[in-house]
Amino acid sequence: MENNGKQPRIGVYICHCGFNIAGTIDVNAVCEYAKTLPHVALARTYKYMCSDPGQEMIIADIAEHHLNRIVVAACSPNLHEATFRGALQRAGLNPYFFQMVNIREHASWVHDDRAAATAKAKDQVRAAVARVQFHKPLERKRFNVEQSVLVVGGGIAGITAALEIANSGKHVYLVEREPSIGGHMAKYDKTFPTLDCAACILTPKMSEVREHPNITLWTYSEVQEVSGHVGKFHVKVRRKPRFIDEDLCVGCMECVSACVYKEPKFEDEFNEGLGKRKPIFMPFPQAVPPVVTIDPETCLKFKTGKCKSPCATVCDRKAVNFDQTERIEEIEVGAVIIATGFKAFDATRLPLYGYGIYSNVYTSLEVERLVNSSGPTAGDIVCRDGRKPKAIGIIHCVGSRDKKTNRWCSRVCCMYSLKLAHLLREHTGADVYQFYIDMRCPGKGYDEFYERLLDEGIQMIRGRAAEVTDWTMTPEEEGKLVIRVEDTLSAYVRRVPVDMVVLSVGMEPAEGADEVRRMFNISCSKEGFFLEKHPKLAPVETATAGVFIAGCCQGPKDIPDTVAQAGAAAAHAVALLDKGYVEIEPNTAYINPDHCSGCKSCIPLCPYHAIVFDDGLKKARIDEALCLGCGTCVASCPSGSIIQNLFEDEQIFSEIDEVLSNV
Amino acid sequence: MPEKPKIAFYWCASCGGCEESVVDLAESILDVVAAVDIVFWPVAMDFKVKDVEAMPDKSILATMINGAIRTSEQEEIAHLLRRKSQYIIAYGSCAHLGGVPALANQFSREHILEYVYRKAPSVTNPAGTVPQPNWKDDGHQVTLPEFRHVVRALDQVIDVDYYLPGCAPSPKLLAAAVQALLKGELPPKGSVLAPDVALCDECPRKESKPTEVSFAEFKRPHEVIADPNLCFLAQGLICMGPATRSGCGAACITGNMPCTGCYGPPSRIKDQGAKILSSLSANVAAEDEKEIERILSGIPDPVGTFYRYGLARSLLRRRVDLKGNS
Numbered sequence: 001m002e003n004n005g006k007q008p009r010i011g012v013y014i015c016h017c018g019f020n021i022a023g024t025i026d027v028n029a030v031c032e033y034a035k036t037l038p039h040v041a042l043a044r045t046y047k048y049m050c051s052d053p054g055q056e057m058i059i060a061d062i063a064e065h066h067l068n069r070i071v072v073a074a075c076s077p078n079l080h081e082a083t084f085r086g087a088l089q090r091a092g093l094n095p096y097f098f099q100m101v102n103i104r105e106h107a108s109w110v111h112d113d114r115a116a117a118t119a120k121a122k123d124q125v126r127a128a129v130a131r132v133q134f135h136k137p138l139e140r141k142r143f144n145v146e147q148s149v150l151v152v153g154g155g156i157a158g159i160t161a162a163l164e165i166a167n168s169g170k171h172v173y174l175v176e177r178e179p180s181i182g183g184h185m186a187k188y189d190k191t192f193p194t195l196d197c198a199a200c201i202l203t204p205k206m207s208e209v210r211e212h213p214n215i216t217l218w219t220y221s222e223v224q225e226v227s228g229h230v231g232k233f234h235v236k237v238r239r240k241p242r243f244i245d246e247d248l249c250v251g252c253m254e255c256v257s258a259c260v261y262k263e264p265k266f267e268d269e270f271n272e273g274l275g276k277r278k279p280i281f282m283p284f285p286q287a288v289p290p291v292v293t294i295d296p297e298t299c300l301k302f303k304t305g306k307c308k309s310p311c312a313t314v315c316d317r318k319a320v321n322f323d324q325t326e327r328i329e330e331i332e333v334g335a336v337i338i339a340t341g342f343k344a345f346d347a348t349r350l351p352l353y354g355y356g357i358y359s360n361v362y363t364s365l366e367v368e369r370l371v372n373s374s375g376p377t378a379g380d381i382v383c384r385d386g387r388k389p390k391a392i393g394i395i396h397c398v399g400s401r402d403k404k405t406n407r408w409c410s411r412v413c414c415m416y417s418l419k420l421a422h423l424l425r426e427h428t429g430a431d432v433y434q435f436y437i438d439m440r441c442p443g444k445g446y447d448e449f450y451e452r453l454l455d456e457g458i459q460m461i462r463g464r465a466a467e468v469t470d471w472t473m474t475p476e477e478e479g480k481l482v483i484r485v486e487d488t489l490s491a492y493v494r495r496v497p498v499d500m501v502v503l504s505v506g507m508e509p510a511e512g513a514d515e516v517r518r519m520f521n522i523s524c525s526k527e528g529f530f531l532e533k534h535p536k537l538a539p540v541e542t543a544t545a546g547v548f549i550a551g552c553c554q555g556p557k558d559i560p561d562t563v564a565q566a567g568a569a570a571a572h573a574v575a576l577l578d579k580g581y582v583e584i585e586p587n588t589a590y591i592n593p594d595h596c597s598g599c600k601s602c603i604p605l606c607p608y609h610a611i612v613f614d615d616g617l618k619k620a621r622i623d624e625a626l627c628l629g630c631g632t633c634v635a636s637c638p639s640g641s642i643i644q645n646l647f648e649d650e651q652i653f654s655e656i657d658e659v660l661s662n663v
Numbered sequence: 664m665p666e667k668p669k670i671a672f673y674w675c676a677s678c679g680g681c682e683e684s685v686v687d688l689a690e691s692i693l694d695v696v697a698a699v700d701i702v703f704w705p706v707a708m709d710f711k712v713k714d715v716e717a718m719p720d721k722s723i724l725a726t727m728i729n730g731a732i733r734t735s736e737q738e739e740i741a742h743l744l745r746r747k748s749q750y751i752i753a754y755g756s757c758a759h760l761g762g763v764p765a766l767a768n769q770f771s772r773e774h775i776l777e778y779v780y781r782k783a784p785s786v787t788n789p790a791g792t793v794p795q796p797n798w799k800d801d802g803h804q805v806t807l808p809e810f811r812h813v814v815r816a817l818d819q820v821i822d823v824d825y826y827l828p829g830c831a832p833s834p835k836l837l838a839a840a841v842q843a844l845l846k847g848e849l850p851p852k853g854s855v856l857a858p859d860v861a862l863c864d865e866c867p868r869k870e871s872k873p874t875e876v877s878f879a880e881f882k883r884p885h886e887v888i889a890d891p892n893l894c895f896l897a898q899g900l901i902c903m904g905p906a907t908r909s910g911c912g913a914a915c916i917t918g919n920m921p922c923t924g925c926y927g928p929p930s931r932i933k934d935q936g937a938k939i940l941s942s943l944s945a946n947v948a949a950e951d952e953k954e955i956e957r958i959l960s961g962i963p964d965p966v967g968t969f970y971r972y973g974l975a976r977s978l979l980r981r982r983v984d985l986k987g988n989s
Contacts, residue, residue: 595859595929595931597905599905600873600876601942601945618869635945636945638861638905639861639928639931640931640938641860
């Protein structure tokens with residue numbers, strides 16, 4: 001017991017938390033009981049221990065009664081451990097001579113038997129009193145924060161976050177997997193409910209990213225490895241070869257014209273496969289960076305080696321470089337914002353809607369490109385079979401609110417379906433039918449937009465569409481696709497013949513989200529979206545300090561919410577950098593070199609790569625700057641040679657012994 | 664000539680290997696004999712219990728007791744020797760931790776007697792006779808020690824001063840312990856007289872263990888011909904070394920067999936089996952439950968593997984539904 005040789009003098013404080021605790025637990029009985037425990041010098045109850053008078057009471061008692069250990073029985077340490085540690089510190093006591101007992105979440109809130117809950121609270125207090133005697137004085141450690149931020153993902157979330165941070169004067173590394181930033185938003189035609197042109201509001205921001213002196217933009221690149229901790233993450237970024245020198249290329253497109261393929265021949269990813277591109281291409285005219293990329297999967301030079309490479313010949317800046325190889329960039333950043341977006345639901349998973357079977361069934365994202373004036377048809381709505389649609393059916397909730405696929409609501413489909421209905425009707429004059437389960441339009445101006453669409457004569461049919469079929473029953477259905485649906489408002493089954501079907505696909509976690517999650521050591525919900533630290537009060541933080549999330553990687557959301565979240569994440573990152581240092585809790589682990597046998601069992605287990613094997617001593621060693629105190633190595637050390645501050649064996653076992661001593 | 668210090672040896676539930684280890688001192692046993700008087704050693708010398716009873720209390724300097732405690736006789740002699748001795752040394756794995764005999768704590772006394780005397784394939788016992796503590800035969804009262812419900816380590820019966828670990832303890836450790844006794848240079852009471860660091864520290868194969876070990880399957884020694892130079896764990900063979908005290912000179916490893924844990928855990932560990940289990944299972948290379956089950960099926964007898972010597976002194980100790988309290 002490290003207490004300068006003094007006997008422990010423990011003060012125990014029982015919080016009423018209004019009626020939260022006192023309503024179920026006899027706090028006075030717990031208090032009287034605490035007074036009988038060994039080394040307890042005094043015990044008190046108070047209505048709100050966390051209040052200023054509550055804290056002042058502890059501080060005064062420490063001085064007056066020479067207390068050297070404090071136990072507070074109240075709520076979760078997640079809420080107020082720091083509060084009470086602060087009180088100890090102000091009283092001149094080491095803040096870690098403190099143990100918090102959660103008699104609210106662990107007792108009063110989960111029991112209704114007053115006697116039993118009171119008895120349980122006594123057990124908890126007894127255990128804490130036993131444990132706190134073994135607490136040792138500890139100190140928090142400080143580390144400097146690297147003055148730069150990594151933003152992963154260059155969609156509207158990543159772009160917004162990067163610009164906010166860069167504008168505050170901090171450096172940003174923006175890493176994007178695709179050849180251009182812009183993300184999904186760059187593919188959209190208009191945005192709801194204002195019908196702003198998506199490109200008109202997005203592309204200025206993309207250009208700003210490109211020109212910003214504080215932003216290093218790496219497109220066609222992916223984060224490969226992350227180590228370190230808040231304030232100092234070490235990141236390796238893999239830059240895929242695009243076979244074009246980005247610094248030399250000005251995007252004149254001469255090379256594209258010169259390509260041996262006179263006509264574009266390959267599926268154009270940006271246009272959702274509705275158009276064609278050449279092996280050397282720029283995804284879209286406003287791409288950032290405005291440079292071309294060579295796809296080695298389709299380029300003759302790479303496939304056969306026999307191409308004369310007119311692209312290289314024609315480039316007067318000599319930007320084409322077939323020998324370019326993958327590069328690894330290593331950077332150190334103080335904070336990370338993950339904005340890796342979403343993946344649209346794969347409509348072929350629901351064959352009953354005929355996507356991939358009937359050529360005139362489209363996904364909503366395809367239609368975004370189809371109605372776009374720079375899309376594959378220059379905005380002309382022509383179906384794959386060449387016909388101009390006179391009737392169009394839009395099926396909602398494809399891959400959303402569906403136990404067979406995805407249970408969750410994708411939040412944006414109702415609104416974008418209405419938007420597409422408007423645009424399709426505007427472009428074609430066709431009859432547009434909406435097949436919806438519920439119309440979900442909560443948002444500024446959203447319900448008004450719905451009203452407007454009703455006035456525009458869009459047909460609303462409430463019912464989950466059963467199937468899309470080309471099996472016709474009447475002459476008027478001939479040659480059309482028939483949507484079968486139970487119209488639940490009129491209570492009969494309808495067959496609606498249309499020329500074109502639009503599937504409003506939902507949002508899913510992005511491709512590779514799981515690897516991203518593992519790399520940055522964050523959690524995800526069971527759907528696979530990244531988990532925020534608290535659903536209400538910490539929506540952009542994660543369980544890993546210094547790693548923030550924004551946009552659809554956290555869950556489906558629309559552009560305004562995404563932008564707001566990106567701003568919040570940026571503010572968090574800037575605040576962290578501006579503070580300049582991080583303090584690390586002292587509950588870290590260390591290895592006693594006299595005890596370690598060098599068995600290496602712990603080394604692969606550390607999620608933070610904090611354990612190294614010292615080849616000289618032949619023993620393992622923990623870098624305390626990297627240790628976050630998860631305790632994995634401590635529990636698994638087969639020879640008990642790893643010790644964790646605040647979780648030492650005698651502390652834990654004394655606690656267990658006492659909490660069970662009545663059993 | 665001053666009287667030589669008195670030393671005693673006794674055996675309880677044990678195999679006799681510990682006694683062998685005393686003899687394994689070879690010629691240095693003569694030095695021991697020259698320095699001390701052996702006053703009680705049933706396996707080698709003819710003494711009776713009444714001889715011990717007649718000795719004054721604390722007249723024996725040290726008694727080495729090997730074997731676990733299973734019967735009333737062992738309990739009785741242990742108490743007697745405790746009274747007569749200044750130091751009691753738990754000698755070998757069984758006295759130290761319960762040892763192999765304590766694996767019987769997985770079964771009830773009735774089950775054991777039933778199996779051993781009636782059901783085992785090698786038994787011929789048409790009358791179904793099972794030993795009884797009291798029996799009248801031809802007018803004579805015959806008694807046998809009572810077979811208790813559980814097997815206990817020595818310190819679960821009497822106060823123990825020191826422990827010499829191992830199955831059996833190495834002669835080197837014994838010689839060192841006797842020297843320490845004679846010189847009066849003893850460590851704090853309760854110490855285990857072996858280094859307090861795990862076996863890997865002195866393992867000749869330590870260098871060969873990769874930093875990132877993960878287990879895709881577990882094999883048992885009879886299923887493979889082990890590489891004589893590579894860490895056993897890296898070969899998928901369970902080695903208790905990381906959770907076991909050193910001091911044996913890595914004897915089994917040198918014989919190309921993995922450590923089975925007989926020296927027990929370092930002082931910092933309450934439960935050797937739980938610790939190695941926690942360490943090994945944390946490094947199982949599996950992504951899903953099925954895969955975990957497949958890999959763990961390579962350990963058909965986890966208690967016998969991880970608690971081979973330590974069950975009585977582990978947190979598990981015994982099956983909970985064994986009747987009575989010994």
